[in-house]
Amino acid sequence: MAKVIVVTSGKGGVGKTTTSASFAAGLALRGHKVAVLDFDVGLRNLDLIMGCERRVVYDFVNVINKESSLKQALIKDKHCESLYILPASQTRDKDALSAEGVERVINELKESFDYIVCDSPAGIEKGAMMALYHADEAIIVTNPEVSSVRDSDRILGIIAAKSRRAEMGEDPVKEHLLVTRYSPKRVRLGEMLSVADVQEILNVPLLGVIPESEVVLQASNAGAPAIHSAGSDVAEAYGDAIARFLGEERPMRFVNEKQGLLQRLFGG
Amino acid sequence: MAGTPDFFNDDPVVLDLTTIKDDEELPNIQEIAHTLKRYKLVLVGVANGSVPQMHAAQALGFGLFNSATAISKKNLKPEPPPVTSKTKLDERTNEQPQVISHNSARTTKIITTPVRTGQQVYAQGSDLIVLAPVSAGAEVLADGNIHVYAPLRGRALAGAKGDTSARIFIRSMQAELLSIAGSYRVINEQILQEMRGKSIQVYLNGEQLLMELIP
Numbered sequence: 001m002a003k004v005i006v007v008t009s010g011k012g013g014v015g016k017t018t019t020s021a022s023f024a025a026g027l028a029l030r031g032h033k034v035a036v037l038d039f040d041v042g043l044r045n046l047d048l049i050m051g052c053e054r055r056v057v058y059d060f061v062n063v064i065n066k067e068s069s070l071k072q073a074l075i076k077d078k079h080c081e082s083l084y085i086l087p088a089s090q091t092r093d094k095d096a097l098s099a100e101g102v103e104r105v106i107n108e109l110k111e112s113f114d115y116i117v118c119d120s121p122a123g124i125e126k127g128a129m130m131a132l133y134h135a136d137e138a139i140i141v142t143n144p145e146v147s148s149v150r151d152s153d154r155i156l157g158i159i160a161a162k163s164r165r166a167e168m169g170e171d172p173v174k175e176h177l178l179v180t181r182y183s184p185k186r187v188r189l190g191e192m193l194s195v196a197d198v199q200e201i202l203n204v205p206l207l208g209v210i211p212e213s214e215v216v217l218q219a220s221n222a223g224a225p226a227i228h229s230a231g232s233d234v235a236e237a238y239g240d241a242i243a244r245f246l247g248e249e250r251p252m253r254f255v256n257e258k259q260g261l262l263q264r265l266f267g268g
Numbered sequence: 269m270a271g272t273p274d275f276f277n278d279d280p281v282v283l284d285l286t287t288i289k290d291d292e293e294l295p296n297i298q299e300i301a302h303t304l305k306r307y308k309l310v311l312v313g314v315a316n317g318s319v320p321q322m323h324a325a326q327a328l329g330f331g332l333f334n335s336a337t338a339i340s341k342k343n344l345k346p347e348p349p350p351v352t353s354k355t356k357l358d359e360r361t362n363e364q365p366q367v368i369s370h371n372s373a374r375t376t377k378i379i380t381t382p383v384r385t386g387q388q389v390y391a392q393g394s395d396l397i398v399l400a401p402v403s404a405g406a407e408v409l410a411d412g413n414i415h416v417y418a419p420l421r422g423r424a425l426a427g428a429k430g431d432t433s434a435r436i437f438i439r440s441m442q443a444e445l446l447s448i449a450g451s452y453r454v455i456n457e458q459i460l461q462e463m464r465g466k467s468i469q470v471y472l473n474g475e476q477l478l479m480e481l482i483p
Binding site: 150153154156157158160161201203 | 381382383384385386387400401403404405406421
């Protein structure tokens with residue numbers, strides 16, 4: 001049974017697209033058939049992060065308006081066999097997304113994919129509402145700072161009330177917390193909230209912690225999801241998160257500061 | 269209503285048919301029920317309809333209610349004469365006892381999932397018990413008392429319809445604003461310094477909102 005996962009946050013710039021890209025790629029690397037959809041009509045980024053911006057012919061809105069078939073619009077990822085990208089339109093505006101159109105596309109994708117990852121835009125307007133509506137599971141991407149936590153709380157409330165599952169009285173959308181851009185040093189200095197603080201306010205099971213890293217910028221520039229930067233802390237962290245998502249146990253890494261040699265020798 | 273989409277929370281509703289009592293045409297009660305459901309109101313019965321209207325509703329499985337106002341307008345039937353040893357049973361007038369309607373007991377509203385920022389919970393005509401955190405930027409209201417057995421980080425407004433005896437009980441005080449029967453207090457840093465995280469009760473003394481630690 002195909003699962004629809006929404007990657008959302010409320011707040012902008014916290015790592016939704018970075019996460020959608022790496023999550024979709026990570027699931028595909030494990031052999032699942034994955035489609036990742038960009039719901040940010042007019043400000044599309046997913047194609048850049050995935051490195052397929054030069055291969056966009058048709059987009060999400062074309063499919064909704066029946067100007068192209070889904071098959072024509074889906075772009076096969078160059079790194080992963082079983083990963084396909086549906087880019088957003090760059091020229092239209094958000095009103096071009098219709099509820100019936102989105103439903104039709106998602107139902108068609110469900111026929112041939114295991115996972116459908118919906119990359120939500122920031123905010124709580126139409127694009128974000130469309131992205132979360134059909135979700136079976138939600139990854140709430142949160143930076144460990146007060147405004148991001150507040151916005152994540154808001155979007156959690158909206159998912160609980162306005163998703164299709166909520167409206168139909170079905171089992172609620174399964175919520176996962178992903179803390180991104182985490183810096184243990186800044187937590188120690190009191191500049192950032194700790195993972196425990198974020199969990200206390202949001203009350204949602206922790207899926208993973210992705211450390212702040214230059215690798216993310218390098219990866220976007222290279223047009224390859226960060227999970228492909230093998231050996232890097234971000235790639236490892238996303239790998240752990242995907243493993244936990246699939247039910248495996250993984251210890252939480254990257255939450256403590258790296259200790260220097262002297263610290264390790266003489267305690268601290 | 270658009271501003272507070274979560275205002276109703278599957279509240280039971282009795283439809284008063286007084287205004288259409290004299291209509292020939294039977295109302296489409298199922299359709300009305302569906303419309304109400306969209307606003308998260310549950311139609312449980314009808315009142316004050318004509319006899320055919322009430323029968324139609326009953327046939328669909330809805331309850332029949334007599335509203336209190338209807339009772340006061342009807343002529344109350346005289347009480348049956350007391351049964352004395354001299355009166356034979358079959359001489360007693362065979363009258364049905366007047367059904368004095370009663371408001372169904374409004375049970376306390378209990379919330380077990382977090383009240384997220386931007387959400388509002390209103391316990392109309394009853395107390396409210398919240399067993400999960402109330403986020404900053406969220407609101408919990410009740411016509412009666414409010415109990416929050418978890419951190420309250422948002423606002424709590426008790427005695428919303430003017431009941432000055434209403435109280436608020438908080439397990440972990442971090443509220444932004446508290447109000448009883450319209451008298452409110454914005455909780456500033458100074459107050460929070462003493463009370464943060466503590467268990468308190470809040471009540472009205474005249475116009476003043478008092479907060480006391482609960483042992």
